[in-house]
Amino acid sequence: MKRSVLRYTVAALLSIVTAVVLFHALGRTPARASSPAVLPLPPLAVIADSLRSVSSALDNRIRLLRHEDASLGARIAMPVLSSALSANARLFVEPNGNELPVTPRSDAFELNNRIERQQSYIDALNTAIERHREMLNALPTLTPCNGVFTSGFGVRVHPISGVEKMHTGVDIAAPRGRPIHASGDGVVSFAGVRHGYGNVVEIDHGYGYHTLYGHASALLVNVGDTVRRGDPIALVGSTGASTGPHCHYEVMVDDTRVDPAPFLLVAPVADPETLAPQHATSNAAKGRHAHGKGTSRSGRHHRRR
Secondary structure, X not given: OHHHHHHHHHHHHHHHHHHHHHHHHHOOOOOOOOOOOOOOOOOHXXXXXHHHHHHHHHHHHHHHHHHHHHHHHHHHOOHHHHHHOOHHHHOOOOOOOOOOOOOOOOOHHHHHHHHHHHHHHHHHHXXXXXXXXXXXXXXXXXXXXOOEXXXXXXXXXXXXXXXXXXXXXXXXEOOOOOEEEOOOXXXXXXXXXXXXXXXXXXXEEEOOEEEEEEEEOEEOOOOOOEEOOOOEEEEOEOOOOOOOOEEEEEEEEOOXXXXXXXXXXXXXXXXXXXXXXXXXXXXXXXXXXXXXXXXXXXXXXXXXX
C-alpha cells in the first residue's frame, strides 16, 4: 500500500514538472479577456523539494528492508549451520553491495531518475526477502519426532550385524504409531520401501537439502505432495533392519549425508497422543501411502531450483 501511494505521488509530481517545463519552453501566451484565469505553476525548486522528500522516505524504506534482508541472511548462515550450508544456500547470504547515488541537491529530473531507481531497488529487496523467508522455512531445522535419541551420526557397532559400520543419521526411539513430522517445507521425493530402511519418506527441501525418515509403520504422504514444516508424514515403526520402534532420520546437503544434530534447532511437535496401530492400518487401506513398491521423484521443487 505504501509503495503504491509513493508511486502515485511521484507520478503526480512528474506531471507537474512536465507542465512547468512546457510552460517555460513555450513562453507565456497573452490571455484573452474571455479566457479563464490561469493558476501560476510552482517553480522547479518547489517541485524538487517535494521530490526530495519522497526520495528521503524511500531511503528510509530501503534502510529498513536492507536490515531485514541482512537479518534473514544471518539466520540462514547461523554459525551452527555454517559448515553445512549447501552451495545454493551460500548464494543467498552474500551481501548486496549495491548502493544508490547521493541525493541530488536541486535538479528535479535527477531526483526523478533517482526515485525510479529507488523503487526498482525496493522491488528487488522485497523479492530477496521473500526468497530468504522461503529458504528459512525449507531448512530442515525441526526435530522430526518426539522421543529419545538412542544413536548418533558416525561409526558404531551395528545392533544387528555386530560389526562396525557408518551410521548415516540419528535414531529417535518413540512408541509405535507416534507421528513423524516434516523437518522443513518441501516436496515428497520418495515414499515406499527401501532395503534396510523399511518404510521410508524422503523430502526434497530445495536449495540442495534432502531429508530421510526411515523404519515407519505407515506413510501418510505420496510422491509429489507439498509439505510444510511440522506436517505429519509417517508413523513411528520398526520396519526394515530395526530392533525396535524408532525414527531413523538423515540430512543430505548437496547429496552428501551430514550429521543431522546441528540442524535440530526446533523442538519436536508436541503430539497429544500416540496413534493406535489400527489407525495406521486404516490409512494404508485408504491408499495414503505407498507400501511394497516404492516410488521416487528426482526433480527439484520448481520454485527452489
